[in-house]
Amino acid sequence: RAAWAWENRKARNWWYWPALALLCAGGMAIGRATYLEYSDTFRDQGASWLAVWGQGSILTSMLAFPLLVGAVIAQASASEHQGRNWRRMAANRLQNTMLMGKLLYMTQTALLTALVFVAEFAVTGLLLGFDPAGLGPYVVRIIPITLAILAIELFVAWLGVVMTSFASIMSTALSGCAAMFVMPPLARFYLMSLITAACASRDLDSIDSMSSIALISVICAVWILVWTAALRRSAARVA
Numbered sequence: 108r109a110a111w112a113w114e115n116r117k118a119r120n121w122w123y124w125p126a127l128a129l130l131c132a133g134g135m136a137i138g139r140a141t142y143l144e145y146s147d148t149f150r151d152q153g154a155s156w157l158a159v160w161g162q163g164s165i166l167t168s169m170l171a172f173p174l175l176v177g178a179v180i181a182q183a184s185a186s187e188h189q190g191r192n193w194r195r196m197a198a199n200r201l202q203n204t205m206l207m208g209k210l211l212y213m214t215q216t217a218l219l220t221a222l223v224f225v226a227e228f229a230v231t232g233l234l235l236g237f238d239p240a241g242l243g244p245y246v247v248r249i250i251p252i253t254l255a256i257l258a259i260e261l262f263v264a265w266l267g268v269v270m271t272s273f274a275s276i277m278s279t280a281l282s283g284c285a286a287m288f289v290m291p292p293l294a295r296f297y298l299m300s301l302i303t304a305a306c307a308s309r310d311l312d313s314i315d316s317m318s319s320i321a322l323i324s325v326i327c328a329v330w331i332l333v334w335t336a337a338l339r340r341s342a343a344r345v346a
Contacts, residue, residue, distance in 0.1 A: 110208025111215075118212065119186070123179045124223075130171040131224050135231040138163025142235065155237045160228060160245060161311045167224065168303040173281060176256055177263050177299075179216070181276035184267020206339060209264065217256035221249045244315035251305035251320055254327035261334035262298055268341040301327055 138159035142149055149158045229242055266276045281299070303309060304323050313319035 110204045111211040114208045114212035115215075117186075118179075118183055120179045120182070120216075123175060123216075127171075127175055127220060127223055128227070130175065131167060131227045134163040134165075134167035134171065135159070135227050136163075137166070138228075139231055139235065155235070156232050156241045156245065157311055157314060159232055159235070159237075160306075160314065161308065163228060163231070164224075164306040165303070165308045168306045168308055169300070172220070172256065172302045173259065173299040176216075176220070176259050177277055177280040180213070180260050180263040181267060181273050181280065184264055184276060185271065185273040202342060203339075206342060210261075210335065213260040213264065214253075214257055217253045217260060218249075220256055221252040224252065225249055247317075247320060248306065248314070251324045251327060252302060254324055254331065255301035255305040258301055258327050258330035258334060259299060261331060261338060265334050265338045265341055268338060298330065301330070 138161070141162040142155075142158045145158075149155065225245060225248070228245060232242070233239065263276065263280050266279055270276050270279065301323075305327065307314045307319060310319070
């Protein structure tokens with residue numbers, strides 16, 4: 108608990124939450140505008156929540172989330188090198204406690220990020236007059252979205268141990284984002300696209316599929332284990 112509390116105190120992420128709220132609102136504004144423009148067509152198809160989610164989540168999950176999540180973790184990682192914190196924690200035999208604190212902090216950030224996104228989506232739909240009963244599948248999507256964000260956080264945190272500057276961490280973490288747009292077939296193999304898969308933005312027919320939710324959650328959990336192990340090994344070498 109002390110390590111978790113310390114990670115929250117030293118995190119200089121005051122900018123993250125308003126930026127997240129603003130970018131999520133931008134995505135929902137796109138979804139709302141698209142729905143209103145083609146409302147007759149969407150009503151004929153029986154698509155209400157799905158229409159807003161599809162349009163509102165695609166750019167948010169492909170660009171805004173990787174950029175923001177990468178930046179906030181890269182910022183924290185660079186500050187660890189500046190303060191030589193890994194070496195100091197190792198000298199006091201608190202390295203594993205520090206790692207656990209970081210893991211709890213990143214889990215907290217991932218969950219709150221997913222909640223902000225789904226909450227803004229829910230508000231957008233309710234303001235459009237959608238039936239609240241249709242929110243169920245999207246609330247369940249909080250689980251894979253949280254896991255996907257956590258996997259990306261751990262990947263960037265690992266980069267933050269082997270690299271020392273904010274610029275190098277961010278440029279490496281986001282180097283594949285362009286490929287997601289230039290070569291869409293390869294996007295599914297890129298770690299940063301996990302959030303898009305968790306949102307089912309490219310396969311909206313599976314939005315309420317429990318098997319789809321379970322599959323992407325398992326994939327994210329595997330990546331979480333991989334990057335947690337990599338982070339622990341790299342931190343031990345730095346120390």
